[in-house]
Amino acid sequence: MSIATASPAPRNYEVIPKTSPDGLELEGELLEVAMGPQHPSTHGVFRMDVVLDGETVVKLKPVFGYLHRNHEKIAENTSYLGSMPYTDRLDYFCSLTNNWAYALAVERLAGLQVPERAQFIRVITAELTRLQNHTSVCGFLLQDMGALGTPLMYAFREREKILDLFEALTGARMMCNYMRFGGCRCDLPPGWLDRVQKIVDDFPRFLDSYEAMLNTNEILLARTQGVGRLSRALAISAGITGPMLRACGVDYDIRKVDRYGIYDRFEFRIPLGEQGDVYDRYMIRLLEIRESLKILQQALKAVPGGPVIDPKAKLRGFRPKAGEAYGRIEGPKGELGFYLISDGSPNPYRYRVRPPSLINLTILEDMCLGQSVADAVVTLGSVDIVLGEVDR
Amino acid sequence: MESLEQIKIRLEAAIPGAQLEILSNDSPSAERSLLLDNAHAFAVAQFLRDDSLLRLDYCSNVTGVDWPDSEISLKVKVKKIVEGVEKEVEEVTKTVRPGFLEAVYHLYSMAMKNGPLILRLRTGNRVDRVQMPSLTPLWRSCEFQEREVYDLFGVVFDGHPDLRRILMWDEFKDYPMRKDYREPDDYEYEPTPHDEVLEKARRHQAAEVTP
Numbered sequence: 177m178s179i180a181t182a183s184p185a186p187r188n189y190e191v192i193p194k195t196s197p198d199g200l201e202l203e204g205e206l207l208e209v210a211m212g213p214q215h216p217s218t219h220g221v222f223r224m225d226v227v228l229d230g231e232t233v234v235k236l237k238p239v240f241g242y243l244h245r246n247h248e249k250i251a252e253n254t255s256y257l258g259s260m261p262y263t264d265r266l267d268y269f270c271s272l273t274n275n276w277a278y279a280l281a282v283e284r285l286a287g288l289q290v291p292e293r294a295q296f297i298r299v300i301t302a303e304l305t306r307l308q309n310h311t312s313v314c315g316f317l318l319q320d321m322g323a324l325g326t327p328l329m330y331a332f333r334e335r336e337k338i339l340d341l342f343e344a345l346t347g348a349r350m351m352c353n354y355m356r357f358g359g360c361r362c363d364l365p366p367g368w369l370d371r372v373q374k375i376v377d378d379f380p381r382f383l384d385s386y387e388a389m390l391n392t393n394e395i396l397l398a399r400t401q402g403v404g405r406l407s408r409a410l411a412i413s414a415g416i417t418g419p420m421l422r423a424c425g426v427d428y429d430i431r432k433v434d435r436y437g438i439y440d441r442f443e444f445r446i447p448l449g450e451q452g453d454v455y456d457r458y459m460i461r462l463l464e465i466r467e468s469l470k471i472l473q474q475a476l477k478a479v480p481g482g483p484v485i486d487p488k489a490k491l492r493g494f495r496p497k498a499g500e501a502y503g504r505i506e507g508p509k510g511e512l513g514f515y516l517i518s519d520g521s522p523n524p525y526r527y528r529v530r531p532p533s534l535i536n537l538t539i540l541e542d543m544c545l546g547q548s549v550a551d552a553v554v555t556l557g558s559v560d561i562v563l564g565e566v567d568r
Numbered sequence: 569m570e571s572l573e574q575i576k577i578r579l580e581a582a583i584p585g586a587q588l589e590i591l592s593n594d595s596p597s598a599e600r601s602l603l604l605d606n607a608h609a610f611a612v613a614q615f616l617r618d619d620s621l622l623r624l625d626y627c628s629n630v631t632g633v634d635w636p637d638s639e640i641s642l643k644v645k646v647k648k649i650v651e652g653v654e655k656e657v658e659e660v661t662k663t664v665r666p667g668f669l670e671a672v673y674h675l676y677s678m679a680m681k682n683g684p685l686i687l688r689l690r691t692g693n694r695v696d697r698v699q700m701p702s703l704t705p706l707w708r709s710c711e712f713q714e715r716e717v718y719d720l721f722g723v724v725f726d727g728h729p730d731l732r733r734i735l736m737w738d739e740f741k742d743y744p745m746r747k748d749y750r751e752p753d754d755y756e757y758e759p760t761p762h763d764e765v766l767e768k769a770r771r772h773q774a775a776e777v778t779p
Contacts (some may be wrong), residue, residue, distance in 0.1 A: 207636050241735040246744055287596025362746075412625050428678045466739025502674055502684065503630065513629055515672070520597065528631040536598020538712050566733060 213242045217320050217553040218563040220563030231548045236541040243567035251527040256282055261353040267565040268350055269309050272301040275355035280436060281503030281514035282357045286496035287424050289486055294359035295438045296479045303468040309508035310461040313560045317458060320557035321399045334382055335448045339373055344368060359485025369476060376472045400455035404543040405554030414538045418510030419460045424452035430506035442471045453557040495522050509533055509560050527567055533561040569682040572600055581610050601686035610701045617706055624685055629674040630714055634746045635665040643746035667694045669723050691723060695746035702728035718762050719778035
């Protein structure tokens with residue numbers, strides 16, 4: 177018995193041609209979708225108003241402000257030291273680098289010196305922060321692609337080990353509030369450096385297994401290569417910084433350019449991408465972890481003794497001279513800057529945070545146009561935003 | 569990078585009529601800034617971006633500063649004849665500096681890896697002459713940051729492609745980062761389109777009932 181018949185049965189309905197009589201393709205209606213503020217892929221309370229043609233993004237407008245608490249105004253109404261704990265809450269993944277950026281700006285404003293030992297502690301804590309941030313971001317990115325659970329949990333397992341170190345040092349896992357103007361709040365607890373050394377020694381093994389599991393995964397390659405591409409010229413013009421900029425092939429790392437702290441003493445390379453797509457951003461982050469490990473290995477061997485805070489630094493009744501200063505560091509997400517104007521009073525006259533997360537979102541629409549909604553989710557995941565910093 | 573004085577001389581030669589002023593900074597950071605006049609600000613910024621020696625291709629930070637009306641008192645020692653005897657008398661002269669809003673731009677060069685060059689622009693006053701040219705057409709990174717300055721300070725950037733509130737909601741009226749901002753009493757009340765929706769629904773239902 178054969179199923180196929182020679183002539184099909186006559187249809188009792190009319191077939192509408194795919195193209196209209198004048199040769200144009202039929203157009204569907206555009207669909208407006210508000211992705212967020214409660215959508216899991218937006219990493220917090222962030223909204224993208226997307227206009228879709230089928231599944232293709234035709235327009236995308238980011239909407240901010242759901243977490244806005246006017247951090248800058250609050251900081252202008254309190255003392256300089258009073259907003260140090262508040263900087264933890266900006267990018268709550270990387271509180272120690274936030275602390276450092278703010279401390280750096282105030283030190284430039286007041287002309288404070290930082291003792292050698294404190295400089296080393298700052299470098300070690302900042303690189304540990306970069307380590308755990310980049311690992312988590314790679315986990316989140318895989319989560320956005322549909323690899324539910326495993327990669328993120330592997331990343332969080334390692335992150336938790338580093339957070340334990342932060343807890344031993346500062347008393348808090350995430351809200352560290354550790355740095356002070358002219359140094360750090362307290363000295364290292366006994367045996368802390370050995371614990372760091374062990375984690376730094378073990379980390380490459382985790383990284384190898386992580387990369388072996390993911391880097392050749394077909395879904396990862398298919399979902400990231402050529403997705404969310406960003407041109408070099410646009411990246412520079414839009415002020416993109418951090419791994420996103422370097423994925424476009426621009427050699428700009430503030431650790432190398434400004435050589436703040438003691439970064440001029442360490443040997444490390446700046447990994448660069450070429451295409452500026454999601455894949456490059458993912459790979460750049462993994463390579464940056466390895467460079468951070470190099471810095472940590474060098475720093476751990478050379479921590480000197482001495483005080484951790486400038487004895488002349490005044491914490492109470494701190495009044496810098498009238499003037500202004502801009503301090504910036506290479507945070508894990510990009511250039512994190514603090515701009516301060518002092519009028520000689522105990523409170524800053526103007527306090528401004530230059531948030532890398534917000535400015536890296538400037539070109540979100542340019543990256544997502546013409547792609548499917550699912551790719552927009554992955555593109556946003558590769559930007560690496562934290563809403564505490566975007567909305568401030 | 570060249571010194572600010574050299575840049576100023578070159579700018580004045582390249583852009584005739586541009587009024588530039590170097591503002592000092594007494595703090596240890598000693599970051600001085602260049603005050604531009606609004607009429608020539610765009611041309612000056614374009615020159616700074618495209619000049620082959622400077623190549624300031626990266627505008628890192630844009631922010632606003634509010635300067636309300638302030639009284640500046642100057643103490644001057646004057647020799648006066650009091651009751652026939654010449655004496656040195658301190659005289660206090662008070663001048664009121666009218667308030668203005670300021671936008672500060674931090675420019676760096678990614679190509680030359682140097683910077684910063686700090687630009688300042690000022691509005692005429694804080695009430696009705698709050699316009700200044702937008703630099704977003706030159707540096708895309710100004711887009712969100714100028715929107716933020718508009719949102720929180722009330723500076724209107726002429727030539728900005730999409731000047732809307734960014735952090736506060738669209739119906740919000742005041743500018744919270746200004747020094748004289750006071751929180752409203754009904755702080756919790758946030759206008760929503762709820763009433764409009766109800767009104768629409770009422771009309772819609774009425775239309776359905778009437779044949």
